[in-house]
Amino acid sequence: xxxxxxxxxxxxxxxxxxxxxxxxxxxxxxxxxxxxxxxxxxxxxxxxxxxxxxxxxxxxxxxxxxxxxxxxxxxxxxxxxxxxxxxxxxxxxxxxxxxxxxxxxxxxxxxxxxxxxxxxxxxxxxxxxxxxxxxxxxxxxxxxxxxxxxxxxxxxxxxxxxxxxxxxxxxxxxxxxxxxxxxxxxxxxxxxxxxxxxxxxxxxxxxxxxxxxxxxxxxxxxxxxxxxxxxxxxxxxxxxxxxxxxxxxxxxxxxxxxxxxxxxxxxxxxxxxxxxxxxxxxxxxxxxxxxxxxxxxxxxxxxxxxxxxxxxxxxxxxxxxxxxxxxxxxxxxxxxxxxxxxxxxxxxxxxxxxxxxxxxxxxxxxxx
Ligand SMILES: Cc1ncc(COP(=O)(O)O)c(C=O)c1O
Numbered sequence: 001x002x003x004x005x006x007x008x009x010x011x012x013x014x015x016x017x018x019x020x021x022x023x024x025x026x027x028x029x030x031x032x033x034x035x036x037x038x039x040x041x042x043x044x045x046x047x048x049x050x051x052x053x054x055x056x057x058x059x060x061x062x063x064x065x066x067x068x069x070x071x072x073x074x075x076x077x078x079x080x081x082x083x084x085x086x087x088x089x090x091x092x093x094x095x096x097x098x099x100x101x102x103x104x105x106x107x108x109x110x111x112x113x114x115x116x117x118x119x120x121x122x123x124x125x126x127x128x129x130x131x132x133x134x135x136x137x138x139x140x141x142x143x144x145x146x147x148x149x150x151x152x153x154x155x156x157x158x159x160x161x162x163x164x165x166x167x168x169x170x171x172x173x174x175x176x177x178x179x180x181x182x183x184x185x186x187x188x189x190x191x192x193x194x195x196x197x198x199x200x201x202x203x204x205x206x207x208x209x210x211x212x213x214x215x216x217x218x219x220x221x222x223x224x225x226x227x228x229x230x231x232x233x234x235x236x237x238x239x240x241x242x243x244x245x246x247x248x249x250x251x252x253x254x255x256x257x258x259x260x261x262x263x264x265x266x267x268x269x270x271x272x273x274x275x276x277x278x279x280x281x282x283x284x285x286x287x288x289x290x291x292x293x294x295x296x297x298x299x300x301x302x303x304x305x306x307x308x309x310x311x312x313x314x315x316x317x318x319x320x321x322x323x324x325x326x327x328x329x330x331x332x333x334x335x336x337x338x339x340x341x342x343x344x345x346x347x348x349x350x351x352x353x354x355x356x357x358x359x360x361x362x363x364x365x366x367x368x
Contacts, residue, residue: 002359004309005180005283008349011243016235030231036238040175040190043241046168048199050191050206051229051237055154055176057206058189059087061227062150062172063122065191065202068093072121074150077107078316078328079335079342080126084152085317093121097318097328097335103272105129105285105313105338109137111329113145122148127156127166128314129344130251130280131271135161135169142170150174154189157182158248159280166280167192172202177233182247182282182349183240185233247349248280254351255281261360267292268363269341283344285313293366296341306362313342 020026033051041049052058068074070092076084078097088095098111107125123142125133135151142149149170153159157175159166167173177188191206193199209224229237259270269287271279288296296312303310316335318328346359 002308002346002351002355003348004311004344004346006348006350007179007184008243008247009240012239013236016239017232020232020235026232027230028228030234032231032234032238033229036229036234036241037190039238039241041192043244044165044168044173044192046173046192047194047196048192048202050199050202051234052189052191052206052227053229054187055152055174055178055189056083056087057225057227058154058174058176058191059084059124059150059152060090061191061202061206061225062174063087063091063093064205064225065198066122066148066150066171068121068148071119073117073119073327074122074124075112075115075120076124077126077128077335078318078332079105079339080128080152080314080317081155082314082317082320083154084124084126085323088124089322094119095317095323095326096120097316097323097326097332099329099332099334100338102334102337104131104133104274105342106131106133107138108329108334109134109141112138112141115327115329116145116147120145120147122150123170124150124152125170126152127159127280129285130156130159130282132156132159132161132166132277132279134277135164135166139169148172154178154181155282156280157282158244158251158278160278162276168194171195172198177237177240182251182280183237183244185229185237185240188229188233188237250349251281251347254347254356255279255284257353257356258284258345258360261357262286262363265292265364281347283311283347285342285344287338287341288343289341296343299343299363302366303359303362308346308359308362310346311344313339313344315339
């Protein structure tokens with residue numbers, strides 16, 4: 001089976017993890033935690049990075065650090081993995097769902113303003129599958145209405161908007177190092193910001209608001225959280241980060257070959273490629289529309305029968321029971337359209353050219 005997206009582990013992972021084991025520094029203190037935060041901040045060219053146990057808690061931490069909570073609303077897209085929406089609920093706030101763009105499949109910036117109410121505190125653009133949201137417009141709207149911007153860049157490390165890396169444009173950006181992401185620590189996440197005060201607050205909240213008194217006892221001024229990542233995983237993160245440019249380039253090369261081989265197949269819509277925006281192609285994706293000879297789900301079966309794993313796009317979160325009563329754009333048709341027709345194709349960093357050719361030939365040759 002050619003898997004959808006599996007980790008690439010061929011750097012210093014063994015060496016750094018062994019170092020933790022050899023030195024007994026396996027838990028949440030240890031040099032790799034600090035090093036991973038510093039290296040990640042340097043890679044993204046941001047002031048501060050705060051490492052967390054996963055991307056979901058990085059998002060929850062972002063909302064907490066900005067004081068978003070009960071009675072507040074956060075504008076978000078619905079064609080997403082459910083994590084960012086759940087994170088909004090965890091802090092007691094309410095998600096308000098904007099439609100996505102039919103061409104880029106991410107938050108439609110033209111739908112945001114109509115959803116703003118006196119309770120709106122933030123916009124949470126999600127850069128899905130590696131595709132950046134139009135951050136120029138999001139920032140313009142946020143400034144005009146005095147809203148925070150939290151970028152969910154968990155799927156889009158390496159993507160950029162107008163030359164600026166996604167995750168570094170809003171007040172806070174969040175990343176995930178889950179096993180299927182561009183780089184992995186098994187499970188892990190990172191919050192980044194250019195605002196030192198927000199960064200400091202995030203670190204404080206994520207470490208149980210612990211301060212140490214003169215005699216060594218702990219003091220906690222307010223309710224905090226244990227969102228820390230252990231040194232063992234941070235060690236893996238340091239090693240993975242050393243390879244990030246190489247892995248990003250490989251993903252882009254894979255996408256170029258996919259684009260070339262899937263070009264001009266009736267009914268198959270390829271990823272948008274707008275000027276100024278750099279897709280990270282975390283999961284190379286297509287829309288399989290009515291003009292294609294078989295349905296999206298039939299194509300999934302056909303690929304599986306030929307040893308290829310693929311996955312349908314996320315189903316709209318506003319249709320899931322916990323969120324079915326939430327406020328949405330009047331028209332959510334682009335969300336439904338992309339969810340109905342979208343398909344992720346194998347996108348591991350280690351995918352070979354022969355495998356991509358085989359996948360594309362399998363899509364072309366349907367034996368109807
Ligand atoms: C869009 C999106 N946001 C947030 C997350 C949460 O990340 P994690 O799985 O590390 O909690 C994910 C998942 O992987 C995701 O796809």
